Amino acid sequence: MGDFSRFSRRTVLGGLAATAGAAVLAGCGGTDAGPGGGSPDSGQLNVWGGVPAESGPDDLIAAFQKEHPGITVTYTRYVNDDSGNLKLDNSLQGGVPIDLFFSYGAGRISKRVNAGLTLDITDKVKETPELAPFAADASPQANYVFDGKIHTVPAALSPGFVLANADLLDDAGIEVPEDWDVNDYHEIATKLSRGNTHGSFVAPEYARMVLGPDMYYAEGGEASRIEDPAFRTGLELSLAMQNDNSTMPKQEILAQKLETFSQSAFLSGRFAMMATQAYMLRYVADTKEYPHDFTVRAFPLPAPIKGQEHWNAGAYGDLLSISQKSQQQDAAWTFFTFWLANAGTYMVKGGRLPSVVDPAKTDDILDSLLGEEKETLYDVDSFKPVLFDDTVKVPVDTIYTGATEIEQIVKKSTDQVLLGDMTVDQWVTDVKKQADAAIKKG
Amino acid sequence: MAVDTVTATAPPAAAPQPKRRNRRSRRTPTRVGWLFILPNVLGFVAFTLIPLIAGLGIAFTDWNVVSGLSGIDFVGLKNFQVLLTDTKFWESVLRTLFFAGITVPGTMILGVLLALALNRDVPGKIALRTIFFIPHIVSSIAVGMVWLLLLNPQSGVVNLGLGRLGVSDPPDWLVSQTWGLPSLVLISIWSGVGYCAIIYLAALQSMPPDLLEAAKLDGANAFQRFTTVIWPALMPTTTFLAVTMLISHSQGFGLIAFLTGGGPGDSTTVLSYYMYSEGFQFYRFGYAAAIGVMSFIGVLILTAILWRFQKGRGLYT
Numbered sequence: 001m002g003d004f005s006r007f008s009r010r011t012v013l014g015g016l017a018a019t020a021g022a023a024v025l026a027g028c029g030g031t032d033a034g035p036g037g038g039s040p041d042s043g044q045l046n047v048w049g050g051v052p053a054e055s056g057p058d059d060l061i062a063a064f065q066k067e068h069p070g071i072t073v074t075y076t077r078y079v080n081d082d083s084g085n086l087k088l089d090n091s092l093q094g095g096v097p098i099d100l101f102f103s104y105g106a107g108r109i110s111k112r113v114n115a116g117l118t119l120d121i122t123d124k125v126k127e128t129p130e131l132a133p134f135a136a137d138a139s140p141q142a143n144y145v146f147d148g149k150i151h152t153v154p155a156a157l158s159p160g161f162v163l164a165n166a167d168l169l170d171d172a173g174i175e176v177p178e179d180w181d182v183n184d185y186h187e188i189a190t191k192l193s194r195g196n197t198h199g200s201f202v203a204p205e206y207a208r209m210v211l212g213p214d215m216y217y218a219e220g221g222e223a224s225r226i227e228d229p230a231f232r233t234g235l236e237l238s239l240a241m242q243n244d245n246s247t248m249p250k251q252e253i254l255a256q257k258l259e260t261f262s263q264s265a266f267l268s269g270r271f272a273m274m275a276t277q278a279y280m281l282r283y284v285a286d287t288k289e290y291p292h293d294f295t296v297r298a299f300p301l302p303a304p305i306k307g308q309e310h311w312n313a314g315a316y317g318d319l320l321s322i323s324q325k326s327q328q329q330d331a332a333w334t335f336f337t338f339w340l341a342n343a344g345t346y347m348v349k350g351g352r353l354p355s356v357v358d359p360a361k362t363d364d365i366l367d368s369l370l371g372e373e374k375e376t377l378y379d380v381d382s383f384k385p386v387l388f389d390d391t392v393k394v395p396v397d398t399i400y401t402g403a404t405e406i407e408q409i410v411k412k413s414t415d416q417v418l419l420g421d422m423t424v425d426q427w428v429t430d431v432k433k434q435a436d437a438a439i440k441k442g
Numbered sequence: 443m444a445v446d447t448v449t450a451t452a453p454p455a456a457a458p459q460p461k462r463r464n465r466r467s468r469r470t471p472t473r474v475g476w477l478f479i480l481p482n483v484l485g486f487v488a489f490t491l492i493p494l495i496a497g498l499g500i501a502f503t504d505w506n507v508v509s510g511l512s513g514i515d516f517v518g519l520k521n522f523q524v525l526l527t528d529t530k531f532w533e534s535v536l537r538t539l540f541f542a543g544i545t546v547p548g549t550m551i552l553g554v555l556l557a558l559a560l561n562r563d564v565p566g567k568i569a570l571r572t573i574f575f576i577p578h579i580v581s582s583i584a585v586g587m588v589w590l591l592l593l594n595p596q597s598g599v600v601n602l603g604l605g606r607l608g609v610s611d612p613p614d615w616l617v618s619q620t621w622g623l624p625s626l627v628l629i630s631i632w633s634g635v636g637y638c639a640i641i642y643l644a645a646l647q648s649m650p651p652d653l654l655e656a657a658k659l660d661g662a663n664a665f666q667r668f669t670t671v672i673w674p675a676l677m678p679t680t681t682f683l684a685v686t687m688l689i690s691h692s693q694g695f696g697l698i699a700f701l702t703g704g705g706p707g708d709s710t711t712v713l714s715y716y717m718y719s720e721g722f723q724f725y726r727f728g729y730a731a732a733i734g735v736m737s738f739i740g741v742l743i744l745t746a747i748l749w750r751f752q753k754g755r756g757l758y759t
Contacts, residue, residue: 082722086507093510111725115508254617254706255594405724416707421619441726 038328055350206234250418285371402438553638
């Protein structure tokens with residue numbers, strides 16, 4: 001199961017806010033000029049990211065430029081889909097001036113690192129004590145490491161949690177046990193299923209919570225481990241919950257594209273619970289687009305096996321890197337550290353929890369995340385423990401061979417099982433065969 | 443004398459001049475012609491010819507586009523060898539043949555019937571022509587969105603209608619492995635019929651009326667007039683539509699990407715979507731280019747067969 005010691009993001013911030021200033025001073029002394037060098041306190045930076053500018057980046061950049069008037073920053077938003085990522089890759093490769101960029105997902109960043117598009121920031125991270133949890137040898141691992149080197153730092157950490165319609169829970173007189181497991185979840189979902197309302201959107205991500213990082217790979221990543229009983233158990237749980245109507249039928253999910261628009265179904269009361277991450281809260285706060293009259297409550301993810309430690313199904317995200325071709329790598333590092341230190345202030349309104357949290361500011365972050373109508377829309381007290389719980393263990397993958405293809409194979413085959421076109425046994429055999437082939441293809 | 447001599451010798455010296463002018467005057471229209479088509483030629487070269495040649499070249503490489511040009515590895519025929527034993531590839535070929543093989547004739551048959559109907563004195567025929575043509579000019583995403591709602595297994599109008607008609611277990615349409623591809627065929631036919639009808643209508647209206655009159659005078663009934671006069675007259679149009687639609691439907695992508703994403707399972711993964719997955723999702727551009735080359739060859743062969751088939755069958759050939 002890997003290392004169960006925890007990364008506490010609260011311990012990180014310490015003096016990170018001052019690191020940008022330190023970088024400036026170091027640059028002035030001319031001791032840390034990277035290949036692209038430049039000055040750490042002047043220049044024009046181009047930053048590419050997937051978050052709409054108005055959802056945080058604009059404010060963060062305005063604050064940065066106020067503090068560093070010598071550096072001008074232009075933010076370009078790319079859509080985080082296949083064509084958007086290809087556009088970023090071509091631009092990075094083709095010499096478009098990009099100094100910093102965000103990647104979303106281990107598969108994307110690993111391709112960029114392997115292609116030499118990212119600057120090796122191992123030493124820079126090492127020299128910044130506040131970034132110690134993101135160093136290559138940090139324990140527990142809180143960052144993606146490539147051959148012992150650091151090329152990125154996650155700016156967001158989004159733990160998974162269960163978001164529930166509190167009114168439905170209260171009406172049914174249901175108390176969620178603190179140490180609940182997936183069987184409790186199933187039982188509660190069954191009780192909440194009435195008429196057109198399902199207890200849950202889908203079943204909890206059983207295999208991820210049991211296996212944690214590199215869940216698809218056998219030791220060394222030379223083959224898959226789809227035959228692990230955790231996959232079968234998870235799939236059988238999904239099937240059982242669908243069969244007793246406690247989750248939405250897969251047909252309905254696919255026909256209405258609810259994998260992309262699950263917020264619409266949740267906020268219109270079509271199901272009562274879902275495992276999700278912080279981004280969902282911005283939809284809850286948007287009562288104009290998603291009008292609803294119930295409050296929502298947060299719970300920790302149910303354990304796969306009662307009483308046993310498990311992984312959280314959340315993720316590190318917003319992987320910030322400096323371009324290898326940047327001519328202003330010192331100024332880029334100044335911005336890099338500023339973003340990490342201040343994401344908690346400016347990026348939260350877009351539903352992104354920072355990887356670096358000032359313990360004194362958790363209430364502010366929560367206020368910003370829940371919005372102005374927090375007292376009527378949320379059971380506020382339930383959120384702080386799940387969003388800022390330092391004891392959760394979020395997995396960080398280390399093997400990426402054929403990862404995108406394997407995820408697609410698993411998704412498509414799981415759909416087939418839930419649509420009644422494949423048995424669980426066939427799923428295991430078929431997915432194993434295809435996943436091994438994908439690893440071989442690389 | 444001297445003047446006379448000069449005068450006498452002058453004409454031979456001047457004689458070539460008109461020839462040069464002729465050559466220049468012949469060249470000028472050619473140059474002007476080239477200038478007129480230059481923007482188009484430049485666009486063709488930049489966005490079709492060069493990518494086509496580059497695509498052919500990439501098919502013989504193992505290339506992850508993120509690595510740039512330095513990441514190109516020449517692998518010879520390896521991609522094609524792998525393709526030949528790739529069951530997903532052959533399954534997608536069969537699905538493409540099914541998709542194009544039903545959509546193209548289906549659209550054309552309904553198109554010609556619609557054109558024949560609209561060629562008569564139907565009240566409001568101008569408005570009807572516009573209405574039938576609208577699906578062709580509407581964005582495929584908008585078309586997809588409408589059909590997504592219509593074919594919803596639970597709340598879609600189609601299944602509600604079938605329920606009223608007593609069908610107890612109507613298909614799940616786009617979310618069914620069995621019905622996914624037929625649903626896409628249905629939608630593609632619907633959106634293409636208007637276009638076919640308008641092209642056929644233009645052909646019908648440019649047909650010499652004396653041919654039909656002669657056939658009538660000879661006592662041919664409506665069916666005989668269609669089979670012996672109208673259909674042969676429409677043959678060039680039919681060939682044009684068959685070729686262009688075969689090409690476009692063997693590359694059909696937008697609707698599939700939006701409506702099914704190649705699923706459920708791989709049940710709607712046609713060649714173009716398989717190529718997209720390999721290239722743009724898994725970044726195997728060499729392999730994707732090899733799929734593109736095979737697809738190109740396949741369409742070329744089918745087009746040649748069609749061309750050969752229609753030769754000598756038209757009224758004017």
